[in-house]
Amino acid sequence: MLSKKTKYGLKALTFIARNEGENPVRVGEIAESENIPQKFLESILLTLRKAGLLGSKKGKHGGYYLRKEPADILMTDVMRVLEGPIAMVPCVSLNFYEKCDDCPDEHQCSVHKLMIEVRDSTLNVFKNTTLADLSGV
Amino acid sequence: MLSKKTKYGLKALTFIARNEGENPVRVGEIAESENIPQKFLESILLTLRKAGLLGSKKGKHGGYYLRKEPADILMTDVMRVLEGPIAMVPCVSLNFYEKCDDCPDEHQCSVHKLMIEVRDSTLNVFKNTTLADLSGV
DNA sequence: GTAATCCCTATTAAATTGATAGGATTAATA
DNA sequence: TATTAATCCTATCAATTTAATAGGGATTAC
Known part of the structure; x- marks a missing residue:
């Protein structure tokens, strides 16, 4: 079984890829849009940041952003970080x-x-799928 | 992660395929050869029997045997029974x-x-692999 | 009738998962 | 500089699942 952690993490990455703009994407925004408990999501995004997949900005207008282009983010890396x-x-x-x-x-x-x-x-499968494939970006 | 139940179940099926002869194969024999806790293995083989993959014989000289040829036992079926x-x-x-x-x-x-x-x-993978492939029989 | 074997149910200890709580830290901006 | 909004971090907890154990019941060969 895929853990909720992984499921939520994948959804969040997809959301960020689809909503990248001027400012980073807030956790609260993702949590609400994707029906994910916010505190749980916080810890997941933290993991992704520590693994180098996401960057973050603190304080007002803060949030998370991708460290690479969606097309350069491989599912092998994402899955190993989230699911082991x-x-x-x-x-x-x-x-x-x-x-x-x-x-x-x-x-x-x-x-x-x-x-x-x-x-x-x-x-x-994971080697040939990127975040761009998932998010359609 | 593959559960121990599934791992033990696969090993047991392989063992039975490799050791089919006059008499059915005893649980104790499998447990000892494959380093599996016997009582745990009993419950696993019971599951496989109820699913129709194994047959059993009670009493002295009893044990388990395959209901079909190893080449006709697909991993799709085995995995669905053991792992879900x-x-x-x-x-x-x-x-x-x-x-x-x-x-x-x-x-x-x-x-x-x-x-x-x-x-x-x-x-x-599971559709194209049979117990014969696993056991070399 | 006795020993060997499968059959069945219940229980339990440990690990994992999913979630919550509470606050510390940082940054923008009025 | 004070306020607000955001991430960051640690600890804790309840529920579930897993792996294993226990104890005997039922059946068969001899």
Whole structure:
């Protein structure tokens, strides 16, 4: 299941991409338009900012803005920040590899084999989708 | 993340496929070979039996066996039984569709669009993989 | 009739998720 | 400079889900 955090984060990024203008976009504006609890959204945007995807401006007329062009923001990066590893098991994760403790030899493991294929096909989608594709900008 | 339930279930199915013979395969044998807590495994195999993927025989020399040839057991079916919907959000699920309450129009939703692609690519893997592929039988 | 096996229900501990609360900090502007 | 509007940060909490355990019931081979 996709977490609400990720869902809200994707919606927020899309909203920002569609509403970029003179001033940065306020959290309250996003929260209201997209039906997201504002405090929860604050923490999500903070995460995206710390990951370098968003920039922010404090104080009056403050808000969030994209650090790159929508066409340069890959879903691989967004998903890894919001949802964590793309792989469904740590033993096939490219960026967060961990050995299974129950599995003596992962090259003989049927789950391993299957999950590599799932990872690759999912990765292929995320690698070829940008925020521009999502937002239509 | 793949649940342990699914992971154990896949390993168990693979084990059964590889060890089919005169007698059905005992839970204890699978649990020991694959390092799975036996009581937990019992409940998983019960689920697979109720879903029609496994058959069972009680009493001495009892155990579990496959209801179909490994080559006829699709991962789509296995995954849906063990892990539930293949889609990451209910609003793109083919078999478990549910409308999002926060989303006024899902055809304009960026998350919806992305998750349809992920669903299709994952589905494509599961649709083209059978237990025979996993077990090498 | 006894041992071995699956069957079933209930319970529980730990982890995760989704959300809330409360205020600290910063910046624009009147 | 005071006020207001915004982000920033930490802590906490309730609900849910997951992984596992417990305890026995029912069935079958021998």
